[in-house]
Amino acid sequence: MIQWYPGHMHKANKEFLKILPQVDLVIEVLDARIPFSSENPLLAKLRGDKPCIKLLNKSDLADPALLSQWQRHFEKDRSVRTLICNNHTGSVSGLPGLCRSMIPARANRSAMIYAMIAGIPNVGKSTLINQLAGRSVAKTGNEAAMTRRQQRVEISSELTLIDTPGVLWPNIDNSPSGYRLAATGAIRDTALDLQEVASFIAEFLLLNHAEATCERYALDCIPASEMELLELIGRSRGCVISGGRIDFEKVSRLLISELRNGELGRFCLETPEMMVQELAQVEIIKQQKLAKKARRRGEQT
């Protein structure tokens, strides 16, 4: 199971809790390719009914039809509004207006809205703050954990955004979520077994986009397994070592990088329907663990 929870995230989570009561609203930046796996399960509990905007960011890499399904899913919660955006099209310019519409001006408070930007590592939080500020105020980079401390940025006389370090949670109960977070770049590569992640991506491609994948890598027929797909991609792209063996490390890096850059197409790796099934599975496993624990305790007494 993939987990990544370095010390700075524990600290960031504590600071996040401290500031939550002081802000007017929370802007949770989700990765549009994995709206379920990038949603912080703790945040839903902690924010109560504080207004929340879920930004489906990096939408340039995601499947537009599935994004509409995700918007409908999130907006079933009346305290939530959604915005689909990315750093190419200026779509984020709608954010200040959306904040204002959720926090109407009141006579007894200042016009300034304080909004905390929360989200997993590498999802684009600092980039969107820079876009709205119109200058480079927050450090960005294509690697998880670029921002290490909170930073306040006054966007206008009506909106202050608080950038926060990307955080994950101590336990990712749903193991496919761990792989999706890894595949899309929320977990540092040094904390990963890249071949395992590449196998997960290969399985997704075979199940959902087999023909397009064969076309991209010039394969004659659909491979029977994810290992065979990795092997064939390796041959087609020259990831070969002495004796004609496949360099699986190299082909894994290549596949992960092409998925992350959108070279394989615009994908959502999950749907609201899948989420329901996976949550049910997590619950079954949880119940089984509890029953096992209770049995052991019974045997000991």
Ligand SMILES: Nc1nc2c(ncn2[C@@H]2O[C@H](COP(=O)(O)OP(=O)(O)OP(=O)(O)O)[C@@H](O)[C@H]2O)c(=O)[nH]1
């Ligand atoms: N394709 C695409 N890339 C984006 C988008 N927004 C940001 N990025 C890229 O994603 C990477 C991470 O961006 P950051 O703004 O540093 O992400 P962050 O959420 O602040 O990351 P941490 O501070 O590590 O938590 C950078 O390489 C950005 O250029 C987007 O909408 N589309």
Ligand SMILES: [Mg+2]
């Ligand atoms: Mg950042």
